[in-house]
Amino acid sequence: MPNNVAGFRAKYKIPQRVLADLLKIKLPTYCNKENNVRAEFTRSEMVLMTIFFKQYEPQITMDDLFFYPKVLHKEA
Secondary structure, eight states: OOOSHHHHHHHTTOOHHHHHHHHTOOHHHHHHHHTTSSOOOOHHHHHHHHHHHTTTOTTOOHIIIIISOOOOOOOO
């Protein structure tokens, strides 16, 4: 299932390493999960990441990050 994590991560210039460390997983594993290559985020990982992204967008939901793919527009 596609996710929006990469889009939100890029929007706020958050390195992949930061999220891999948050989830306590290796960077290659994180990259695979973010890109849906042979792996998906677990529910507990989704909860942690949603809480993390709330510091940037307080209204963000797990659905926004993981279940409703959408195009993110960069503000000029």
